[in-house]
Amino acid sequence: MAFPEDMTGNGFLRFYARYRGMKGEGRMKELLERFELDARGKVKKMSKGMKQKVGIVAAFMHDPAVLVLDEPTSGLDPLMQNRFIELVLEEKQRGKTILMSSHMFEEVERTCHRVGIIRAGRMVAVDSVDTLKAAQVKRYVVTLDSEEAAAQFAAEGLQVERQDRTQVTVLVQNNIQDMIAAMHKYPVTNITAPGQSLEEVFLQYYGGGEA
Structure with a gap:
């Protein structure tokens, strides 16, 4: 003003x-x-x-x-x-x-209540915050009982973001079945899905391109 x-x-x-x-x-x-x-x-x-x-x-x-x-x-x-x-x-x-x-x-x-994301002068997404979050890549942290098991699990062909000792962080876009199938082969002790912030959703729309 x-x-x-x-x-x-x-x-x-x-x-x-x-x-x-x-x-x-x-x-x-x-x-x-x-x-x-x-x-x-x-x-x-x-x-x-x-x-x-x-x-x-x-x-x-x-x-x-x-x-x-x-x-x-x-x-x-x-x-x-x-x-x-x-x-x-x-x-x-x-x-x-x-x-x-x-x-x-x-x-x-x-x-x-509803959020629109603009990139390069175009509206690339409009929806509720919850719906925008649900449509994006999910991050799962899988904990196994040993570093050896974690390394083997990380080599299963999944989209692995990182491995930290016995924990493997996996990114899942749509189908979670591949990760579940891989988990059945190894001694998994815990799995968590940290909540995704709106900022992370925004950065996924802007990632790898010009703002």
Whole structure:
């Protein structure tokens, strides 16, 4: 959001409130308190984080049905990022539609119902976070009872990411049956499937190519 640098934060917010036809300042004051923002100073003297807070207050204070936000937490500290996430979740509960562009993967994962991934100017995937995760390569960590057994298991022709003593990390795209068949031949003591983050899904779409 572009700000008139010679205005104070409060002056800008009141100007924007009049432009939006707001009748009172209750919601504005509530958001200022929530984000611990003293907006009495000139915008041009504010830090990036303070300007970001002014933008968030301006975006939410007039209670819009639809919000379009571009990197909304850029410049915010972790505490304020978490307060922003709480605000978005509250607005979702109230039935608001929020479109958000962000490279903060935890933020997206915690707030968004559907996610789109853009690569080279094209939308390459659009779905729920859970569905996007399920469609990608899975990582399994298989533990065997000896390093010798682990080495033999790793040589079974599976897509092995790495071997660390008795543990073998296997990547599975679609068919898990080959890994299961190989496991039946060896003394497996444990198998885990670490959860995949949205960032890992994103990197799989971007891997090996130009962003």
